[in-house]
Amino acid sequence: MxxxxxxxxxxxxxxxxxxxxxxxxxxxxxxxxxxxxxxxxxxxxxxxxxxxxxxxxxxxxxxxxxxxxxxxxxxxxxxxxxxxxxxxxxxxxxxxxxxxxxxxxxxxxxxxxxxxxxxxxxxxxxxxxxxxxxxxxxxxxxxxxxxxxxxxxxxxLPAFPMDGGRVLRALLSIRMSRVEATQIAGGIGQVLAIGFVFLGLFYNPILVLIGIFVFLGAQAEVNHIRQSSFLKGYLVGDALMKKFPIVAFDAPLKKAVEKLLDSQATHFVVVKNDEPFGTLSRDEIIKGLGDGDDSIEIEKVFSPGPLKLDLHMPLEEAFKRMAAENRKVALVYEDNLFMGILDQENIAEFIMVKNALNK
Ligand SMILES: [Zn+2]
Known part of the structure; x- marks a missing residue:
């Protein structure tokens, strides 16, 4: 932290x-x-x-x-x-x-x-x-x-995501779907949050901060639950990206910069001896360049120890795991065979498509 x-x-x-x-x-x-x-x-x-x-x-x-x-x-x-x-x-x-x-x-x-x-x-x-x-x-x-x-x-107090709000959501989930329960609890939470901000302006600045925190927290959780509900029934393979740029771990950073400017990709797979070895993000490239040298090796700026997911894993579970571990990208395998990558942007696109088709 x-x-x-x-x-x-x-x-x-x-x-x-x-x-x-x-x-x-x-x-x-x-x-x-x-x-x-x-x-x-x-x-x-x-x-x-x-x-x-x-x-x-x-x-x-x-x-x-x-x-x-x-x-x-x-x-x-x-x-x-x-x-x-x-x-x-x-x-x-x-x-x-x-x-x-x-x-x-x-x-x-x-x-x-x-x-x-x-x-x-x-x-x-x-x-x-x-x-x-x-x-x-x-x-x-x-x-x-x-x-x-x-x-x-x-x-x-039933101000989701505060404890009382979670109690409310849990009680509602017994009777209805988790998405609906979260939407109701989140709505009540946001109304109370506005009340906190209003009261806080008169009595206590900390209450204003708590109100803002509750309001945004409720929004984020409702969005997250809705998004993951769109992923139900799909597997990682359904949102797999098979086309992505590859860079060698010992190549200079400018190789990655060329590829970055040449495509829409924001995540690269870093390989060593033809095996995926880690990932390199746009942010990591920019951070690496921040030191003013594009000849440094990719090895010095990339993320080793990538998150590995199975091709047949439920997409919803993969989405949750990436959010929990704060990973923007994961490598996807089928029986130890590297199949492609899954990134958060791609999942977001997948959700948008499913959402549009649902209407
Ligand atoms: Zn608590």
């Missing part, structure tokens, strides 16, 4: 914190200083925020470890100022599994709320003795307990 600080890992799941998180801490320090809050109190605010985000990490582990139970791995967990994100390699398609994975996060916050509440209770702290809200050593656990309750309830 770029621009992120690695915090550690648990059960093979790495946790990162995004650099923009430092802006949140800085914002608290500046806001506190400007309103004349002393250093001690600012320290308590920072500790409070960091504790909340620790609870957010635990929430994300709730999702990630539940997914792991169903054999779904999590690439990483990343903390952003607007919350956490467990990047699952794929989403469970079984409604019951999706329901459990979605509920596990907020459930962690409810458990934390009960635990912290219990600690506050047995410590004999008198809630009614608080005259005005003040964050310090005596009240921090109480506020942290309340924050966890808030996190659980907020995440359970």
């Amino acid at each position: 770029k621009f992120s600080l690695y915090l550690g890992k648990y059960k093979g799941i790495k946790v990162f914190i995004h650099w923009t998180f430092s802006l949140l801490l800085l914002w608290i320090i500046i806001a506190n200083t400007r309103s004349g809050v002393d250093i001690g109190d600012t320290g308590w605010s920072l500790l409070f925020i960091l504790s909340i985000f620790f609870c957010v990490i635990l929430h994300e582990f709730g999702h990630a470890l539940t997914a792991q139970k169903y054999g779904i791995q999590t690439k990483d967990i990343i903390l952003l100022p607007i919350g956490g994100l467990a990047r699952l390699e794929k989403l469970p398609e079984d409604p019951k599994q999706e329901l459990n994975v979605a509920l596990a996060g907020p459930l962690v916050n409810i458990v934390l709320f009960l635990l912290l509440g219990f600690v506050v209770y047995i410590s004999g702290f008198d809630v009614e003795a608080i005259e005005e809200p003040h964050l310090d050593g005596s009240t921090i656990l109480l506020y942290l307990a309340s924050a966890n309750l808030f996190l659980a309830l907020f995440n359970l």
Whole structure:
């Protein structure tokens, strides 16, 4: 993960914190200083925020470890100022599994709320003795307990793709197709997202960011689900590209540039001893040229270790795998025999054609 600080890992799941998180801490320090809050109190605010985000990490582990139970791995967990994100390699398609994975996060916050509440209770702290809200050593656990309750309830709002929205989609999928369920949940999510932005403008800038994030997230997931539904029933072989440029791994980059300018192709197959060895994309060529030298060998700029797919694999599965691994192109084989390539643009064209024929 770029621009992120690695915090550690648990059960093979790495946790990162995004650099923009430092802006949140800085914002608290500046806001506190400007309103004349002393250093001690600012320290308590920072500790409070960091504790909340620790609870957010635990929430994300709730999702990630539940997914792991169903054999779904999590690439990483990343903390952003607007919350956490467990990047699952794929989403469970079984409604019951999706329901459990979605509920596990907020459930962690409810458990934390009960635990912290219990600690506050047995410590004999008198809630009614608080005259005005003040964050310090005596009240921090109480506020942290309340924050966890808030996190659980907020995440359970049916604002797809937030947890509550996923719960809604899972429940809808029992009765209707996954595409329809996603469209309905996504529509509700977008309406709520607009509400977040509107409320956030008056009360809290972070809510504006969450609203934008939810709106775009809902859009992206609805599109993705619709697209993959068009691929149902087809195999990789149906969208295979048999014509593509080939370059040798030890050829100078200018050979690839000539071919790039001479064709529509955006992906090349790099060969070594007549065997496909990797791929070279337009972006990699441009990046290589950025160093100002077109005589460097292709070997220095290409991507080794290409994704290999079977010719008879369902196209939908291939599409998902490419999206999950963030691959724009894959090499296609039939019984160890190289048959051609599959790239995302070609899949997009395939979808457009099927979509047009469906109308
Ligand atoms: Zn969650």
